[in-house]
Amino acid sequence: MLWMTLVGAGGGAGAAALSRSWRTRGSGRVPWTALGWLAFAAAMALAVATLGAGRGVFVAFSLISIAAWIVVACGLEIRQVRRRKSRSLAPEPVERPSTWWRGTLRWLLAGPIGLFAAMGIGIFYLTWTGGADQTRLVIGGMIVPVVWAACMAWTLADNRILRATAFLIGVIVFGFGLSMLKGF
């Protein structure tokens, strides 16, 4: 409990220092930035040293995130409602014309085709790398959601949908083909 409090305090100190850096103009921000990242690193090191490498890293991630939220919340700025619409500084999503087949193909790429491409890469990894069977299976299994997520992000964004189609189908053919060629 004491160690966790210290880890959380370290995370809070780091976030507060980065916040100070963020509010400072010019070269004066450098020491605060360094101090902030050093405090994060110290909190992480303390967590690992006291709770072990496995648990410590994830305890630190959790507590530093919450400490940072608290620091962000402390800088809350209350604004008055304006009559006129405020001009947004944020970019707007692109307005692109779409047809039914492009929309269908886009979601097929993000869904089943992306899944099979991800599986192709995951299975390729586990068949073509060395090490314990269990380790290759688990890492190959972890590759699948990461690659599928990346495929989703890419294919839903890319305006050139046929390029994405060709690439993903190529990945499926090569991933599964080379894996079946070698075997487990």
Place this chain on the structure above:
Amino acid sequence: MSGAAAIPGKKRKPLLSRIPTGFVQAVLKGHSGLGIAFAAVIYIVCLSGTLAVFYDEFLRWENPDAPRVEAVSPEAVQTALEQAVQQAGEGVEHVYLTMPDKDRPYLRVSVDAAQESDWIADGAGDLVAPMRDAWSEFILGLHIYLHLPATWGIFVVGMTGVALLSSLISGILAHPRILRDAFHLRIGGSQRLQEADLHNRIGVWGLPFHIVISLTGAFLGLVTVTVGVLGLVMFDGDTDRIYDLFLAQEPAENPAPAPLLDLAPMFAQLPDAGRIDRITLEHPTEQGGAALFDFRNDAALAETASYAFDRGGLYYAKGAEDFTFGETVLGSMGPLHFGWFSGGVIKIAYGILGLGVTYLAVGGIKIWLARRRDKGRPAPGWERVWAAVVWGQPLGLAAAALAALAAPAAGQGLLIGVWGGVALAALALAAALPAAAIGRWGKMLSGAALIVLGLWHAAGHGGLAGPALVWIVDLALLAAGALLCGLALGGMRSARQRTVAPQGHP
């Protein structure tokens, strides 16, 4: 940033600001589309997941009279086993003995026979009461498979994890002001700016947590499909060969009747390998019976050792040094996903972070709706539907918990019916009420239901003499209920002021 004007010469733009606007807009389009498609299911999975972090606490809350047991002797475990098997009668397939620890201070015995039974035993091993777990299992089931047919439900939840992970990738790529806005939190003024600030600050500062839960959730949810395809492609459809790599060796089949397995000599042979977490017995009343002891070291994330005995003695031993890296990673997935790895502080942290990720889904849709309104293309129908989805859930979950309290012997069917019925009724209200009214009444009714739940439980279960943890859960329910009612009342007051003085500031 007016100070920048005073700096002479041309200043190089920060790296993230150099990302082409067209790229950011395209990624934002994908982020928005994915969020809209998955928002409701992400919201339900994350909200139920936040509650599932406190699974052990809810189990304790459902069983306030369970005697506190911190450690049990091998004799007590054997007594509990004998009594549970005797109660179950014929056809015992498996028995699961969950050993007491800090988060579960009781001995639990579950018997998988013709009729399943689940018991709490005291420190001497005597069964004292049936285990009540309707609400705890309901919330866990909702998170893991949405109470759909299990295979499909788990896949849908796994796909939701992938969608969340993908949203994190596109969300970061679509946020070139990530550093410039790192600490901005502006409330009031433009609703779109307010929601964008909340969405981005919660998303960015909680990023490690969001990656951990989405990746582990997606992995666990996709295991069946991944193993199925792998088995088909590489093992001629034999997926058992993959599972066998991770599971303890099965005992040899021999269905001839035999006396109940005696655990005492097995306990005597166990090495000092940490704390026994669970004992799984296979066919304990057959000649082919066996017992698997799983150990846990509280300093580690995953299980640390497993030993299995049949009637001939120890036949399977796996110490900490025998676990491959892959097995350790796999064993860590569940604890990391649910926050079950470092006691109460991390559970509370996961609860707060879980509410944050739940709000990402809520706020994402609010940004989309506010953007449409700003552009002169409001979607009041979708605003009402989204308000009904958001506020139907806490009300439905609170109603399901009330049902579990009112009818503790009822099965999952009642709770699913109550939760689903309330969620559908809220959606039906979207046809009649404006979004703001749905939000206000949703908060008020959810808050009232939580207050009733806390008071009813406190009054009827254990009284002041009950365990501290049970009182903490009751107080948390009352506090959450009071907060929601307070927010609803504040919203109603603002709405009245707007009605009375439409020209003034609301």
